[in-house]
Amino acid sequence: MLNLKVVREHPEVVQAALEKRHTSAPLGELLQLDEERRRLLSEVESLRAQRNQVSQQLGRQKERPPELIAAMREVGERIKELDGRVAALDAGIERLLLYLPNIPEESVPVGADESENVVVRRWGTPRGFHFEPRAHWDLGEALGIVDFPRGAKIAGARSWVLKGDGARLNRALIAFMLDLHTRQHGYAEVATPYLVKPECMVGTGQFPKFVDEAYTVCSDELVLIPTAEVPVTNLYRDEILAPGVLPIYHVCHSACFRREAGAAGRDTRGLIRVHQFDKVELVKLVEPASSDDELERLVDDAEEVLRALELPHQVKLLCTGDLGFASARTYDPEVWMPGQGRYVEISSCSNFLDFQARRASIRYRPAAGARPEFVHTLNGSGLAVGRTLAAVLEYYQQPDGSVVVPPVLRPYLSGQEVIRPPAS
RNA sequence: GGAGGGGUGGCCGAGCGGUUGAUGGCAGUUGUCUUGAAAACAACCAGGUGGUGAGCCUCGGGGGUUCGAAUCCCUCCCCCUCCGCCA
The missing domain is CATH 3.30.930.10 (Bira Bifunctional Protein; Domain 2)
Incomplete structure (x- = not known):
């Protein structure tokens, strides 16, 4: 498996490797899923940070404002929804990544068969x-x-x-x-x-x-x-x-x-x-x-x-x-x-x-x-x-x-x- | 195949709804001391993502309840003990 970070930052290297191997893979789709995943992840993470902070605070103090709990319940639902989408993207990325071949070393002769x-x-x-x-x-x-x-x-x-x-x-x-x-x-x-x-x-x-x-x-x-x-x-x-x-x-x-x-x-x-x-x-x-x-x-x-x-x-x-x-x-x-x-x-x-x-x-x-x-x-x-x-x-x-x-x-x-x- | 017990950091072992990613011990790393070692003392010491930052995730896996789960519920997996079968 290739390092996803390398694929993301140097897709041209991966593309060149695929061509030298005379094979192909849906690299564009992979990059697109990755970008989408990273976007959703930052959103869901900041929601989670918010919920963690409020929950900790609620644990410390005696009074439990019902409106705060209700708000957090909504945040929780939103987190669950986003989690589902991130998990689906994860699975897609993993699958595509598992189908990407290794990158041949520089000194390997280029040839068709x-x-x-x-x-x-x-x-x-x-x-x-x-x-x-x-x-x-x-x-x-x-x-x-x-x-x-x-x-x-x-x-x-x-x-x-x-x-x-x-x-x-x-x-x-x-x-x-x-x-x-x-x-x-x-x-x-x-x-x-x-x-x-x-x-x-x-x-x-x-x-x-x-x-x-x-x-x-x-x-x-x-x-x-x-x-x-x-x-x-x-x-x-x-x-x-x-x-x-x-x-x-x-x-x-x-x-x-x-x-x-x-x-x-x-x-x-x-x-x-x-x-x-x-x-x-x-x-x-x-x-x-x-x-x-x-x-x-x-x-x-x-x-x-x-x-x-x-x-x-x-x-x-x-x-x-x-x-x-x-x-x-x-x-x-x-x-x-x-x-x-x-x-x-x-x-x-x-x-x-x-x-x-x-x-x-x-x-x-x-x-x-x-x-x-x-x-x-x-x-x-x-x-x-x-x-x-x-x-x-x-x-x-x-x-x-x-x-x-x-x-x-x-x-x-x-x-x-x-x-x-x-x-x- | 049947019955019972158990999975928490490198290891042992607490926690059993709220600043617990996790008390304590051992092992390890670094420092002080020492000619050196040992001992003693001090600090550090899980992984992933991220910038060795903040934040987020992970207490066998998955799902659920909850504002909040290592802790409660469901389910799957694995390990151990006894019985049966078997090379």
Whole structure:
């Protein structure tokens, strides 16, 4: 959520941001409601001041002039009427404000869509193959470690079942990532609910605009999380963090649930775009002055997983047209998937500045006795586990259909070096 | 699911219709004293809006009664205890 004061005083900045994002919002209507609200507010406040003063006076003295009480009754009725109008305006302003996207940072490249994202670096050179590399869905099914037909049978399209070494590899990846981030990068591990209240989704920016992309449990008015970013960031909602507790770094493994509405026809096969997947998420709450640096280190922490797995990858800086609603700056690490012949997004690391903190009301006290200020929040996948599993299968495949286990994962698989097809 | 108890400032805990946004204690900040620390003493010490002003709002949320509500009424939410069920 943007600071209403900024919107009021610099509407041209907000308008420019909307244009750079190739989107629109009823900014004029918002400003009009705000002006009206401020006008009524000053009127109702002076009436209230008058009533408070008279009531206090009546409490102090013995005689209660009936005409004064009658006059105050009328003032009270007028206050009630104005209060109603202010409340209606409040609701309207709040709603419009919740639909305004974040303002991209100055250094974010301006562009219309994903084709104008900028590759900022590449790591590693994809190895050559003496044979035609297979897609992970073919490999996985041939190895007997992934079962898409049965996934579809029990949960519909875009579902999967991992079996045997596939399930073990998934588990190994999760454990490896959690260990790396807790031991090497200083993140504190948390495990949080997968079902959250809708206000958490508002807090991180998914709601109200993107309700169609989430699964909601209507009977209990809860929402299945699309990412652990939601519960982990909201851990601190409505709090004022004491001096010295920032920065907070959390890592959290969770299942993630996405309806993928509007993605019909895209990545229909395999593990790339599914309704449920595991993800290890990195979340940071920091002081505003450090959030730029913190984002760079966050991306590096995510990339470290790919470097450790020796998977070639590149990092893209998203342009304004492809930037997420709540983000001011986003880097997308993309892994090379030889079976696809392309780089595939495997993480997304964003700095939200105080956008989420305002929505979720997460503040900190810079020093004892100082006024509370909004924190800056950041998060990024470190990494999406299903896609990482797919990338490992495709990149480490051998001509006979077996898959070499990346050395760094072997301790998590009882030393196993190769995943082989079932003996036939 | 059934029965009972309870939600007040960072924490504990008063208030139960009238200068109470809120007594007191603890914690915290600053100052005096001290070589330093402790102790003692003094001041400050909830959030929002506003200009670190006045004013206004907030005692779990919402609504009502009243000139006036933390205090009375209605309603919803949450927490705790016991019973039932359950991994």
